[in-house]
Amino acid sequence: MSEVKKIATREAFGETLVELGKKHPELVVLDADLAAATKTAVFKKSFPDRHFDCGIAEANMMGVAAGLSLVGKIPVASSFAMFATGRAYEQIRNSIGYPHLNVKIGASHAGITVGEDGASHQCNEDIALMRSIPGMVVMNPSDAVEAAECVRAAIEYVGPVYMRFGRSAVPVINDRSGYHFEMGKGIVLREGTDVTIVATGILVSSALEAAEKLAAEGISAEVINIHTIKPLDKELIINSAKKTGKVVTAEEHSVIGGLGSAVCEALSEECPTKVCRIGIQDVFGESGSAGELLVKYGLDGNGVYNTVKNFVTR
Template sequence: MAEEKRIATRVSYGEELVALGAERDDFVVLDADLAAATQTSRFKAAYPDRFFDCGIAEGNMVGVAAGIAAAGKKVFCSTFAMFAAGRAFEQVRNSIGYPHLNVNIRATHAGISVGEDGATHQCCEDIALMRSIPGMTVIVPSDDTEARAAVRAALDCAGPVYIRLGRLAAPVINDPVAYDFKMGRGVTLREGGDVTIVATGLMVAAAIEAAEALSAKGVAAEVINIHTVKPLDEELVRASAKKTGRVVTCEEHSIIGGLGDAVLAALASDPVPVRKVGINDVFGESGPALELLKKYGLDATGIEREVLDFLKD
């Protein structure tokens, strides 16, 4: 059996920036003294005159990005999720969101899979924060293929875009040749009639694995990849919920304000039972990423366990 290919979506971002740089000269890249970690160092090496390190001053970086965008240039603005969504929230809201500028915020090292960096850097609130900004598009790619496609699509998107990227290498589940990324449109990866599993980001691969395990136990789970959390593909979610009658949402994020709440809002007019799998209103802790995902129930076994328990009700 061939070894499973795994690539961190932050690496996908760095490599795709370089590829885009060779094709287009209408954008610049900013970073907040984290270029090696966010992988923008690749772009810096290839196009040093189009890269600007703004230092450890994320709010200032966002202000610089806003000024460049207001002058008509496209901008990629990169740092850790904790700093992009947390520390610089006011600047993102007021300087980018309010004037609806074309700034692409690339937030790496999101979620509990940051691992040993611990609770202070494990941002599990960023989707909720960015969803709350009017006009902000929020994308959480599931793998290398999707991350590359999202970077390209976001460059020409009108208004601000927040893309959440990970530190941990993720399984490549999408065919790089056949995959067709459509912003705002979910992807049904597996058909089923007993329960719908709606997942985003790192949790998509885990949801597929869980669905395979559930199939062996006689449970047919439908798996939907929601790469664009805002705007949500409400039509797809509603149709699947109507078919299966139960929905489980899976996200490497707090169960408050993220994908789960977006799905609940979409189903409010025609509700079905929903269970949210995510971080249950707690801070994370330092430890190996895979062990943390297991401890907090954010792996295939955890999803399978939640689905089986949900179906007992």
């Protein structure tokens, strides 16, 4: 069996910015002294006059991005998720969200797979923060292929967008014919009848692995990839829930305020369904390798399999 190709979504973020920079002369990139890590350094190399290092001043960077958007630029502001959303939340809310400006936020190093950097850098609350801002689009790609599509869609869209990228290399699962990306639309990757697994980001890969193991035990799991958490594809999720009767959400994020909350909100309003939420269970992360942390917090394929199996059979 051939080895699965793995690429970090932050790599695709940087490369796609260069691709789009050639087509859009108004595209500019801002960074907070982390260009090498966020991969915006490749844009800086190609377009040095359109890359601005704002230093370790993320709040100020968001204000600069807001100003640039008002003079016709398409600014992409980038930093680690912890700093881009946590440290600069007020500026994003008041200077970008409230006037609904055309600013894109590319946040890398999200979730516990930041690894050894530990709890201070493992942002498991960013989706919750960005979801709460009126008019903010929130996207969380499952692999490098989808990350590139997210960036392209964000640049074409007029309005504020939050994009979430990771540090670690993750399996490429969307390099297939027929793959189609549309902002706000989920993708059924595997049809099933016994349970629906609604996953986002790197947990899509874990969900697919879990579905394979469940199938071997006679449990048919439908797997839905939700790359756009806001706006949420409610119709797709509700229709699947009506078919299977049970829903599991899976995310590398707190179960509070993220995909799990969004799905529960949608189902409770239109199709009350039993839901199990897989994610960070109201705790902080810790230092360790990305792989070890995924296993400890039950976010790897085997962890998702065990949780779904217990949920379906209990």
